[in-house]
Amino acid sequence: MNDRRSLLFGAGLLTRLGSIGRVAAAGSRLAARRLLGRSGEMDAQIGEILAGEFDRMKGAAMKLGQVLSYFDGILPLDAAIALRSLQLGATQLPADEVVALIEAELGKSPMQLFDAFDMAPVASASIGQVHRAQLEGRPLAVKIQYPGIAERLRNDVRHLNRLASLATFGSIADGRAITDDLGEQLLLECDYHAEAAAQTTLRSAFADTPAVRTPAVIAKRSSGRVLTTEWADGRGYYEFANHASHADKAAAAQILLQVAMRSFFEFGFANVDPHPGNYVFAGDGTVTFLDFGCVRKFSRQYVENERTVARCVLDDRREAFEAAVIASGIVADSQSFDFDMHWRTIRLQYAPYCQDEFCFTTDYLTQMMTLSGFSNRNLRRLNIRPEWIWHQRLVWGLHAVLAQMGAEGHFQSLLRDILNRPGQAISIVSTSGQQPGAVVVADTNRVTATIEHEQINPSRGHIHSSAACAG
Numbered sequence: 001m002n003d004r005r006s007l008l009f010g011a012g013l014l015t016r017l018g019s020i021g022r023v024a025a026a027g028s029r030l031a032a033r034r035l036l037g038r039s040g041e042m043d044a045q046i047g048e049i050l051a052g053e054f055d056r057m058k059g060a061a062m063k064l065g066q067v068l069s070y071f072d073g074i075l076p077l078d079a080a081i082a083l084r085s086l087q088l089g090a091t092q093l094p095a096d097e098v099v100a101l102i103e104a105e106l107g108k109s110p111m112q113l114f115d116a117f118d119m120a121p122v123a124s125a126s127i128g129q130v131h132r133a134q135l136e137g138r139p140l141a142v143k144i145q146y147p148g149i150a151e152r153l154r155n156d157v158r159h160l161n162r163l164a165s166l167a168t169f170g171s172i173a174d175g176r177a178i179t180d181d182l183g184e185q186l187l188l189e190c191d192y193h194a195e196a197a198a199q200t201t202l203r204s205a206f207a208d209t210p211a212v213r214t215p216a217v218i219a220k221r222s223s224g225r226v227l228t229t230e231w232a233d234g235r236g237y238y239e240f241a242n243h244a245s246h247a248d249k250a251a252a253a254q255i256l257l258q259v260a261m262r263s264f265f266e267f268g269f270a271n272v273d274p275h276p277g278n279y280v281f282a283g284d285g286t287v288t289f290l291d292f293g294c295v296r297k298f299s300r301q302y303v304e305n306e307r308t309v310a311r312c313v314l315d316d317r318r319e320a321f322e323a324a325v326i327a328s329g330i331v332a333d334s335q336s337f338d339f340d341m342h343w344r345t346i347r348l349q350y351a352p353y354c355q356d357e358f359c360f361t362t363d364y365l366t367q368m369m370t371l372s373g374f375s376n377r378n379l380r381r382l383n384i385r386p387e388w389i390w391h392q393r394l395v396w397g398l399h400a401v402l403a404q405m406g407a408e409g410h411f412q413s414l415l416r417d418i419l420n421r422p423g424q425a426i427s428i429v430s431t432s433g434q435q436p437g438a439v440v441v442a443d444t445n446r447v448t449a450t451i452e453h454e455q456i457n458p459s460r461g462h463i464h465s466s467a468a469c470a471g
Contacts, residue, residue: 144225
């Protein structure tokens with residue numbers, strides 16, 4: 001078995017250890033160059049080495065590489081640009097394995113299941129790869145999961161668990177509980193039944209928002225490791241960010257923020273993986289949202305506590321902030337906690353929503369990282385819980401996406417309107433164990449989400465795509 005296939009199937013331990021060593025060496029070189037104040041072509045070359053190794057390793061390693069590619073300020077710019085190739089990936093599953101996996105999952109070959117099926121994937125990422133297909137005149141995206149990737153992720157989580165206790169030593173945070181939760185979420189991404197339900201729920205939740213599009217799931221061509229949806233067409237993130245007009249980017253920023261903030265504050269669930277590969281921008285101003293493997297449910301109590309904190313900041317009510325923060329549970333010891341520093345930190349996080357107009361920039365992200373970094377005396381005094389980590393990933397990730405776009409606009413009224421909306425209970429139902437073609441219903445107070453399972457109706461209109469996310 002060659003290196004590519006052994007990595008995909010979770011074998012090739014020596015090869016994987018070699019990749020880890022090369023990643024560590026490349027990272028050390030970048031760090032040394034930054035300390036010496038050096039930049040230039042060598043950064044791009046090292047970035048290409050990192051991209052190649054992350055792509056071969058897949059799993060959690062590739063997810064880390066994707067985050068590094070779009071979060072300005074962590075890596076030198078040329079290195080981060082080189083890592084952008086991870087949004088589509090390069091290492092692919094061989095065609096014979098594609099056929100075998102689809103046959104094992106759906107009982108027939110792709111040639112029998114679809115009118116047309118392109119064996120060359122259009123995207124390959126950390127957990128699976130995406131192929132174009134067609135059925136009854138309708139263009140589709142078929143995402144298939146790499147064999148053995150679930151076990152790969154379990155191994156990654158076991159390694160993280162070994163480091164978690166050391167990383168949180170002397171802190172109130174329970175490192176093992178955090179990595180256990182991370183592992184559970186990562187493994188959930190390997191359950192395409194759960195992803196299908198989450199995608200359909202969000203599609204239904206935003207059905208009354210014309211600017212938001214979510215491809216329909218085709219359940220009769222889906223399973224636990226194969227997910228078939230409508231195809232989404234439009235410009236990918238970087239093409240849009242580099243060439244769209246100021247007005248178009250401002251409008252797109254409003255849509256991205258609306259979906260993220262409503263998902264969290266109104267519905268209590270959110271896609272907490274807002275990276276550039278998850279968006280397609282159409283010429284009519286609509287944005288299509290892709291990849292719902294990393295959807296996180298938040299408790300209503302957590303959401304309401306965060307709503308109270310947000311209102312204190314937006315209304316500049318410093319006198320009420322301390323009680324709101326204590327009620328949120330983030331404070332381990334109120335006697336030693338520096339509430340003034342925390343006020344400055346959260347004020348900066350909500351800066352885009354505290355003024356009439358705001359422009360997301362790299363400098364803004366750098367300020368956030370500096371104030372939230374090791375110089376923050378509260379860092380080891382926080383009662384960090386898994387929900388808080390996922391919420392921060394949503395906020396920081398979205399702000400990073402908007403910063404690379406240079407998005408500018410009036411965001412204060414948007415968030416105030418969302419904070420004033422009543423919370424709605426919403427359940428994302430796992431479909432694990434269901435047979436292909438089964439109807440999936442999310443039981444909620446507000447939405448009923450049903451996966452299309454019998455008729456494919458071309459008259460509903462197509463969402464084509466020049467970009468697809470493999471998850």
